[in-house]
Each structure stands twice: as structure tokens, then as C-alpha cells.
Amino acid sequence: MSLIELKDIHKIYQMGEIEVPVLRGLSLNIDQGEMVALMGSSGSGKSTLMNILGCLDRPTSGKYCLDGADITDYSNDQRANLRNKKIGFVFQNFNLLPRTSALENVIMPLAYSDEVISKEEEIEKAKKILIRVGLGDRLDHYTSQLSGGQQQRVAIARALINNPPVLFADEPTGNLDSKTTAEVLEMFKELHEKDRITIIIVTHEVEVASHTEKIIRLKDGQIEEQD
């Protein structure tokens, strides 16, 4: 069963008078538990596609089904809720809160969840995930005291706090050296294999893409090839 289903997605940006089409009739299926790399040169529309997949942006036309629900016409608040529950984000520049402990960073998304759980439960939950990403001894460290690889692992822990079925990683290794890149990719693999989390990685590094099961190449707003 497809977790993500895109049908004939168009995205047109309005630059003053001129219409700039970025995605032109793109259709895509990603199954539950897949690990996919999204590749393409700059300007190919992969960031736009990522934003649409991540419910941050709306397509100009087309249909988007996530986890069996047609979310094309969802309101902003509904999409925010969806991002909170079903989607985890990992960014190239980590986007951690400055002057805040690793634990607090991981707990942060819970503040926007519908389910209200006690502070103790939240801490317990965040601790478990941080231990899982190998940062059990760094709970109270400020993010600025952590290395790049550690920071990205905090970001991954934050993405996982609400147990989302899908994880989007936008150039997750762009700011990391080869050793930590390997560590982070290893972590993605583990999540993919053990927890059956669908992982979509946007990258332009072939090395990173080679760790995935499927590579989707974009060119001029259309899928060039899938394998």
C-alpha cells in the first residue's frame, strides 16, 4: 500500500507578471517502509517537491494522498497538525534551538501535539529516543556544545519524538564530514530496517543516494528516472 501518492502535481510560482512552472505534472508513489533518495541538479524542483511532500507548501494543481488520506485541500492548521503527527524533518543545518539543552530540543514538538502528556512522561520519552540515537550521556548539553554529527542526531531524535511514519531529510549530510555522514546514514538505515519508517532523503551526493533502495531523479520538474 502506498504511503505517499502524488498525482499530476503542478507547481507554478508567480514572479510578478511571469509564471514560472517548477513542477510539471509529476506523479509519484512511495510505499510504507521504503527508503528513497531524491536527486536532481539545482533548479530541477527537488526542494519544491520536498516542501509539498512535507506539507509545508501546496501544489498549484494535482492530488496528494498521505497515509490514505487526501490532504490536498487541508487547511493550514490541519497541515500543521499533520506535520506534527505524521512527518519528521531533518535539515541540512540542523535547525536546533540555540542555548537550549538537547533534551528540551527533542521535547519541543510535543508542545504542539493534541495529546497532552505530563512533563515527566515527555522527558522520559525524549530520553529514550536520545539514548537510542546514542546521546544518552549528552541530555543536558547545550546544542552549541555538541559536534555536528551529534547535533544532527539530536535533530533526528526530535523528528522521531511523535513516532511519524515518514521522515524527510533535506541534505542531512551536507554539513557533515565523511565519518559523521556514515554515522548518520547508518542511523537512517537502522530506523528504516528496524522501525519500518519511510525515509526520503534529498541529496545531490551519489554516495549518500547509494545507501538507499530507490533513487528518484528529477529534471525540469518531472521525474527523469526511478530505480
Added chain:
Amino acid sequence: MKTARLLLTSMTGLRRNLLRATLTTLGIMIGVAAVIAMVEIGQGSAKVVAKTISSMGSNTLLIIPGTAASGGVSFGAGSVMTLTPQDAEALIREATTLRAVAPIVRTRGQVVYGNKNWVPSSVTGTTPTYLQVQNWEGLTAGEMFTEQDVRNASKVCVIGATIVKELFDGESPIGKDLRVQNVALKVVGVLSSKGANMMGMDQDDIILAPWTTIKSRISGTSTANTSQATVSTNTVNSISNLYPSTGLALYPAVSENQTANTPLTTKLINIDQIMTSAKSAEDIPVAIDQINEIIRNRHNLRTGEENDFSVRDMSQMIKAMTSTTALMTKLLLCVAMISLLVGGVGIMNIMLVSVTERTREIGLRMAVGARAKDILLQFLAEAIVLCLLGGAIGIAFGRIISILITTFLQWPTQMSVPAILAAVIVSASVGIIFGFYPAWKASKLDPIEALRYE
């Protein structure tokens, strides 16, 4: 739960930039401190002014006789002698809103002791209740003369501090004999010093004696009618030695019929004024009505007939005095409010900077599921928390300032709970008003652009 979390989030948000938060809220802090200090000083001085006024006998009502006119020539206020000691007694008995009533007989003249002489500004004949009417704090030495002395027209007196200074030169005046217009009066007490009154007149330059003594032994005549009234008639009656009054024709010649219809007892004894004191400032209007009714009744005045006396109060003066302090307080409050406004603009400025600076954080929060409303509330909560903390510190500062002022400058201050409540409400509203725009701006950010913001 949600509110607690919101507060916690905003607190951590502020804690991340503690110095800036402190500097931002400084405006509010100073504004609130100024408001609190101003109001407390204002209230303190208002209280002192009220106290001063009441010590001058603010609730005092003065009853003076009416005006006589003869052939178109008015003799001025108090030129008819219509008030009697019995009027004063009736007021004591019947007027419920009066605290004390004292009949007044005035004279003026030279006072001699030993080889010194002095002309006091007032030689007043009255009863012991005079001290209550005037709110006089009491005597520094000796005792007030008694009702007994009044009944006996005893030759005693109580003197003010100025007289002691002028005539006794450090000597104790108690038991000494003063000569007032050649009548020897024994000094039984010394009044506490009261200083000058609002007109600048020395209130300590006074000799108090039983009114009967003044009336029968010293002046024998009312001061009011020594002027022009004496010119009009000069009849001498049989008791002119005891009461050497000039015998002004009080009433037109009464026909026999009239005498039969209105059996008026001849008023041999009259007094210059009656001084009374209302129980409180609020009672003054009622007291005036009561006085009018009682005295009109006693003087057999018919409805429609004009009063043969008039009642004066000092409420006008009190109003002027209190309104001055009230105006000053309001003025200072306005200045303080402006500083609060400036503080609010400061908050808005920094919140705008903060929103720009934390654009990425806002984008991230939106990406992990924060709705526009959540972002709005978060930044609004930060502004309000900032203002309330500033307000709280400001209140503490204001209190400290007024305590310091009381300690070092001896200015009176008084803690004001309404001012504190107002300060809290105002600082919270400043937070809401000036925090709303930045928060709204933050909530309208596009998450994609916010995440990419450098």
C-alpha cells in the same frame, strides 16, 4: 496545562537572552516605578494637606449676625447683634451633625505684664469647647478655663505661644496676672503652638478668656458695632454701666399691638459670632441646614423672611487645596504614563528584532507542527511575561523609592493598592498592545522561507 506550557516556553525563550530581556523591560520598570512612586507621594501629600486643613478647623462653620442698614447705608456683615449665647446652647442641644459649638466675643486692646506691653491680634471670649471647634491640640502648660469660669465670669485667661514670647520672656506665665485693658486676668494655661493660618495670620497671637468675662468686664461692647453703628444712636440705658453698649436700635420702634402679638424678650446679651464644627466634611451641608432651621426658629423668622444671620464654611477653601494636590498627582501620573508608553514602544521594537532574529526558530516550530495561533500566542506570552516581570520589579522599585523619599527627604508617602493594581493591569496591557504586532508578524511567516532564512 496548555497555559503552563506556554508560560514555560516563553520563559525559556526570554532566558536565552537574559540581558536583552532585562534591558527591554527597563522602560516598563522605570515607568511603573515612576507611577507607583508618584501616586504614593501624591497620596501622602494629599493626606497631609487634608490633615493640615482639618487642623485649621476645616469643618468649622462660622455663624455671624446679619447686616444692618440705615437709610441706604449698610453697616457691613455682623453689624446687627442678633446672636445670643442661648442660640449657641440651642445648637449644642439640637444640631446632631455638630461636634462642638463655641460662642465668640471678640475685643482688641493692649495687654500689659510687668514692664512689657503687647497688642494681641485677637482677644477672644469663648467657652472651653473652643479648643474642640478649632481642633486645637491642647495646652503645653496649665489647663483650659472651665464652664464654671464661664458662668462666674472669672478673671482667668489662656494665652497663645506668641503672647508668652512677647510678655514673659522665658518666665512661666502660669498663675501670673495679665492686664487686659486694665482688667487683671490670671493666666491658667498656655496653648500649644499652631503657627500661621492660611491667610498668614499668627494663630498663636491670641488670648482666650471666658466670654462672659470679656463681655462684662472688658469690652462690654461688640466690636462690630463700635464703628458706624455708634454714630446712629447714642441712647444710654440704665444698665449701660454693666453693659456699656451703645444701644443700637436693633429693631424698629415696636407698636403696642406688635408687642402684644410677639412677646419678644429683650436681648441684652449678644455675642459676636458662634463658631461650630461639623462632625465630618460630609456633614457640612446637613449641618448648615440644621443651623439655619434652629436659629431661624429661635429668632421667630417666618418663611420667606430673610435670615438675620449668615453661616460661612471653609469647604470652598478645602476644595481648592485638595484639588491642587489632585491636579499635581494627575499631572505626574500623565508623565509616568508617557514613560510607560515609551517603554511599550521599546518592547515592540525589541520584539520585532527578536522575531526577525528567530525567524529560523519560527520556521522550525511551524515545520514540527506549530499552528499560526501557537506562534502568535508564544510571542504574545513572551511580551506579556516581559511586561509583567518589568511591572513587578517596577512596583518593588517604586515602593523602595517612596520609602527612601520618606526616610531621607521626610516627604510623606502612602502605599496605594489601587495604584499597584493599575500598574499590573497597565503593564499587562502594554505587553498585549505592543507585543501583538510582532507576534502577529511572526505567525504570518511562511515556514519554507523562514526555514531558509539566513
